[in-house]
Amino acid sequence: MLRLFQEEPNALSVVELVERFKDKMNKSTVYRILERLENEGIIHSFRGNDGLTWYAKCADCSSGHHHDRHPHFQCRECGKVECLPVSIAIPSIEKHTIESAQILLTGQCAECQG
């Protein structure tokens, strides 16, 4: 599982992960491993527009302290989800303490651009 994440450039949905490991391990086990890897700061999770949970390896997260200020991009056509290596400025909001930001962009990816 670790190796998979290291080799995979894109984010993977839980559905896909459960599917890929379905004859190696149980659904619950997949969920539990993902939970553990996330707690250890090796991967991070976020929700897609479809409501599914997606996981990707952490480039910029250290253990326990995720700062996912980078946006995720989901292609409307092929459904692929990427972590974009850009940072987006979040303005501070009056009387609000902002602890994390999740940015999900939707559109067309390079390949589906034709």
Added chain:
Amino acid sequence: MLRLFQEEPNALSVVELVERFKDKMNKSTVYRILERLENEGIIHSFRGNDGLTWYAKCADCSSGHHHDRHPHFQCRECGKVECLPVSIAIPSIEKHTIESAQILLTGQCAECQG
């Protein structure tokens, strides 16, 4: 339902809406009305960190053409979700066409700040 959204400053989750209307109408009906109101551009929807669908009235959306560039804020403590009336600049990404952006901030709201 319309009146509720006009009076309610915050976003409402589907769970809350189904609950509030449960002796006025059926679950399916709530979903269907929400879908219709969204298509008509009266409300817009987005996903919370909890994976639930949230709805809020549209201040800046015209029929059929939503431009939800404003962020939503979900309080870690009380769970309340607000639409924040600020716009966040999304940089253009090479070889990607960005059609919509969903920004979900998490933190502490004014009231839970103490």
Added chain:
DNA sequence: TATTGTTTTGCAACATAGTTGCATTAACTT
């Protein structure tokens, strides 16, 4: 090696969000 204790896994059952098909009711039209 045998014994004990801890962690991980499989399995089944469960909870909940959301969808769908279909029959019934309500609303609208002429």
Added chain:
DNA sequence: AAGTTAATGCAACTATGTTGCAAAACAATA
């Protein structure tokens, strides 16, 4: 009033995600 269309209720269903518990795997110690 009759006929058409749209909205609703209901039940069944799908799918994601969670949980309790027993079996298995692993580690450590005597």
